[in-house]
Amino acid sequence: MNSDNAKQFDLKPADTRRLAAVCGQFDEHLKHIERRMSVRIGYRGQHFRIEGETERANAAAEIIRHLYRETEALTDISPDMVHLFIRESGFERLPDARPYDGSQIIIKTPKLQARPRGENQQRYVHSVRTHDVNFGIGPAGTGKTWLAVACAVEALKDEQVKRIMLVRPAVEAGEKLGFLPGDLAQKVDPYLRPLYDALYEMLGFEQVTKLIEKSVIEIAPLAFMRGRTLNNAFIILDESQNTTREQMKMFLTRIGFGSTAVITGDTTQVDLPKGQQSGLVQATAILENVPGIGFTHFGAKDVVRHPLVQRIVEAYDGHDASLSSGGRDQ
Numbered sequence: 001m002n003s004d005n006a007k008q009f010d011l012k013p014a015d016t017r018r019l020a021a022v023c024g025q026f027d028e029h030l031k032h033i034e035r036r037m038s039v040r041i042g043y044r045g046q047h048f049r050i051e052g053e054t055e056r057a058n059a060a061a062e063i064i065r066h067l068y069r070e071t072e073a074l075t076d077i078s079p080d081m082v083h084l085f086i087r088e089s090g091f092e093r094l095p096d097a098r099p100y101d102g103s104q105i106i107i108k109t110p111k112l113q114a115r116p117r118g119e120n121q122q123r124y125v126h127s128v129r130t131h132d133v134n135f136g137i138g139p140a141g142t143g144k145t146w147l148a149v150a151c152a153v154e155a156l157k158d159e160q161v162k163r164i165m166l167v168r169p170a171v172e173a174g175e176k177l178g179f180l181p182g183d184l185a186q187k188v189d190p191y192l193r194p195l196y197d198a199l200y201e202m203l204g205f206e207q208v209t210k211l212i213e214k215s216v217i218e219i220a221p222l223a224f225m226r227g228r229t230l231n232n233a234f235i236i237l238d239e240s241q242n243t244t245r246e247q248m249k250m251f252l253t254r255i256g257f258g259s260t261a262v263i264t265g266d267t268t269q270v271d272l273p274k275g276q277q278s279g280l281v282q283a284t285a286i287l288e289n290v291p292g293i294g295f296t297h298f299g300a301k302d303v304v305r306h307p308l309v310q311r312i313v314e315a316y317d318g319h320d321a322s323l324s325s326g327g328r329d330q
Contacts, residue, residue: 007050007057011068014046018071022064029067029082032258033060035160036086038130059089079232083257107150109202110157114150116143120302125151127294128262133255136264137284138298145238148262149198152234155260156216162232163215166195167251169222169242192219195238222247231256240265240280242272248279268320 011019023030023043030041037060039052048064050057063085067077105125107114116122121143128134128151136144152164199208199217211217222243237243237251240263248263255261265280272278287293300314 007054007061009048009061009065011046011048011065015071017075018068019046021071021075021077022067024077024079024082029077029079030064032079032082033063033086037063037089063089080257107147107154108157109150109153110207111202111204114147114202116147117304118302120296120298121147121304124296124298127296128260131294132260132292133252134260134262134294134296135280135284135287136262136296136298137267137280138296138302139266139268139300141303142298143302143304144264144296144298145194145236146198148236148238148264149195150202151260151262152236153199153202155234161234161258161260163234164211164217165230165233165235166192166217166219166238167222167225167235168192168195168238169240169247192238195219195236222251225254226250228254229256230254230259232258233260235259235261237261237263238265241267241270241278243279244272245277245279245282248283252283268316 011022024032030043033039034041037052037056039050039056039060041060041064042049042051048061050060050064052060063082066085067082070081071077105116105122107116107125116125124134124136124144125147128148136142136148138144152161155161156164196208203211208217212219222237233256235255240248242265243251251263252261263280263283265278267278267281267284270278270281284295288295300317
């Protein structure tokens with residue numbers, strides 16, 4: 001991997017209107033490039049300086065030059081155009097510019113500061129911050145959902161996204177949404193309670209209620225995601241082990257410009273009908289080595305609930321291992 005470097009260049013011909021279009025309102029386009037490319041961008045007039053890993057700094061410079069060329073014919077640059085140019089740069093196939101360095105990570109939300117416990121949680125949050133699509137896989141109590149909500153709230157607070165979407169397949173104890181009372185939100189409510197609880201901790205009940213009323217926070221069953229494209233959103237798919245293969249593919253192809261998706265699940269707690277493969281299990285096999293997608297696998301040692309929960313998880317893991325190796329259930 002090439003070392004860090006400072007790339008300097010000038011945009012020519014000098015034109016303040018075109019420069020303003022490239023930078024975006026309050027430099028939003030440059031901030032988007034910084035976040036996605038893992039670089040730091042500074043400029044004075046038409047002179048730019050980009051700091052970061054050499055290949056990424058060069059790629060970021062070429063994106064800015066390309067955007068500037070577009071302003072010769074366009075009066076405005078949209079966030080979607082910035083996103084497309086970043087994707088076309090092929091940066092996702094470059095070496096990871098920001099591997100986790102072991103430092104303490106803090107997630108800042110309006111009501112609390114979340115400190116991931118242990119190296120695995122730290123790596124998980126780092127992955128969420130540096131990848132567009134992330135999978136958090138492991139047993140209950142490992143913090144994968146709570147930390148995902150904290151990252152979503154932080155991204156919304158820092159204006160990295162415009163809304164939060166909470167999604168969950170409605171597969172529980174044989175019940176279907178149609179048999180539950182109330183309107184759509186009331187039907188989905190029981191399935192999303194853990195996500196609500198985390199939001200209340202980080203934003204407060206009144207603020208969460210207001211944001212839901214304004215559709216800044218949106219709650220939806222997975223089945224209602226078909227046909228939608230989600231731009232500038234932080235999307236959390238919880239309990240994803242209960243998605244079918246078709247549902248998982250459908251969800252992953254909904255992700256649009258400027259969005260982050262976190263998919264959480266426990267492959268040992270699949271509630272799908274017998275013989276139906278979990279979409280999470282299949283996605284792990286297909287996508288684990290795809291550039292730009294982060295995977296974090298949690299185990300019993302990562303459980304942060306009552307100490308007995310960790311022992312219960314370990315006992316079940318041991319039992320399942322003995323069955324898979326030829327033992328019999330007594």
